[in-house]
Amino acid sequence: MRTVIGVMGGGVADEATRALAYEVGALIAAEGWVLLNGGRDCGVMAASAAGAASAGGLVVGVLPDDDFSGVAAGVDIAIPTGMGDARNVINILASHVVIALPGGAGTLSEVAHALKAGRPVVVVGWDPGEALRAAGGSRLTRVDSAADAIAAAKRFLGEPRARSRVTH
């Protein structure tokens, strides 16, 4: 089974965030990991997919819509879900580690779901706030660069597999 790293972040993103997403994607591919994201042709999704594709990586896009339209160029395997934002839960469940770039409410929902499900989260270049940091404890770490995000993901992958689901 391949190691899958989820890359989350805004569907609308400024140039610096897109550049960061591209770099994260390229580094994930260089590690031989599969990159999984929300699959749409915009923002962090498109940029991280392009980065991974540029480095020959495999990209899975889990789409909110029920067809294959609107998928980002670098996506190899599109997974339409027809479930709207409920697909955010799948994004994080399918990731061994989640790397969260700057985003809005959707990205915050993914950080929250990841922590609830016991998936480790690497937050790159922003602050999800005290409440999410407290919910994450040692399962959430903050870094400032793509290289540090990859290093943090490696550390999490070396730990025992995500604790079992918290049911409260």
Place this chain on the structure above:
Amino acid sequence: MRTVIGVMGGGVADEATRALAYEVGALIAAEGWVLLNGGRDCGVMAASAAGAASAGGLVVGVLPDDDFSGVAAGVDIAIPTGMGDARNVINILASHVVIALPGGAGTLSEVAHALKAGRPVVVVGWDPGEALRAAGGSRLTRVDSAADAIAAAKRFLGEPRARSRVTH
């Protein structure tokens, strides 16, 4: 169509939070609104259902599991989903206004999904953090008592229906 108010909050909750949830539930029922929550027999779910039931209100519980077990005593209509935390998305989509009591990662995911979907959020007695407050803008308000939560919900209900879904 009945007005539905979602009450979110921790599955584990201290006595003060459970008392607040009970009071919010009773006041929702007194307004003639339907109370919707996550349906489980613990924490804010059980306490808010009990409060609404004490005032003769109707309670809908949207359960993460695929059967009717583990439902809170005050729930009139149980909706098992078998979808785990993806049911959090349904919790907020089915609510005209979301009232969020203190909770953990699950509650934070619900606040985030509500803001993404354009549902107004009344946060009672805690701080979801700068990132979620920024994502919410005027669609998120913070209050400190059950009575103020009801007043805030009324103001939101008087506004034009939730803006259309933000797709980024």
Place this chain on the structure above:
Amino acid sequence: MRTVIGVMGGGVADEATRALAYEVGALIAAEGWVLLNGGRDCGVMAASAAGAASAGGLVVGVLPDDDFSGVAAGVDIAIPTGMGDARNVINILASHVVIALPGGAGTLSEVAHALKAGRPVVVVGWDPGEALRAAGGSRLTRVDSAADAIAAAKRFLGEPRARSRVTH
């Protein structure tokens, strides 16, 4: 907890089917049961909701879309899911007994999911085919009238609660 009877059937339905759906809805309400359906303003959904409403019953509509638009007139509590046809699974999990009127692929998916999840199915006035009948065994029964459908639902409600989920 209230008894919930799911009424499934085509979003497009001929006059005879709509009349049957209306009668089934009215009889469900007369029993004091909650009627649950797919909530949309068409076909069996609209007709069964109207029938239940005519008899003072409570109607829950579990919608495929993520907002409250397009809901049938008789629905009291709308549950938008934003999950498209995945909401069919919720329709049946939330029903103590499923009554299936004539329909197409969507209705067939609901009969199949009901049998998989151990919910009893009353098929009224049509034949779901040998494969589904075989999958259902004694948990699927066929009748020809609204009155017989109610009688069959009563028999199923008197049996021990649905067997645990089959996981293959």
Place this chain on the structure above:
Amino acid sequence: MRTVIGVMGGGVADEATRALAYEVGALIAAEGWVLLNGGRDCGVMAASAAGAASAGGLVVGVLPDDDFSGVAAGVDIAIPTGMGDARNVINILASHVVIALPGGAGTLSEVAHALKAGRPVVVVGWDPGEALRAAGGSRLTRVDSAADAIAAAKRFLGEPRARSRVTH
């Protein structure tokens, strides 16, 4: 974007069905297509994954559970969903063509969802019944061997992309 072929069928399967699933999986891999299935370590899922793996193919498993346990040996990319049978909808939405081997209620739900969503279905070695055949029309075809299933899938892939979602 890679072509994805969904292989559905029983979690419990006799030896002939497992042999058929293995052969279908191997032929899908030989075409350079990605095989997608329900990912669990049993029945048609395990056999088709093993067949594809034996031919060097890429296998995606969309799991009903919320973790990576219980995944079949040949699966390269596991997608836990935590959504139980609602993941059946994702199985078919993510497939350009669905190949359905003998199965029970779960497989029948997938055939039904595929037809509802406009995905073509190749039924191999069994009869889903008159109701599903009628719902499928020319989008459902029946064949008797793995080789014929691949030929039918090729024909469907050559047709204009699946018609837009039917909303009734």
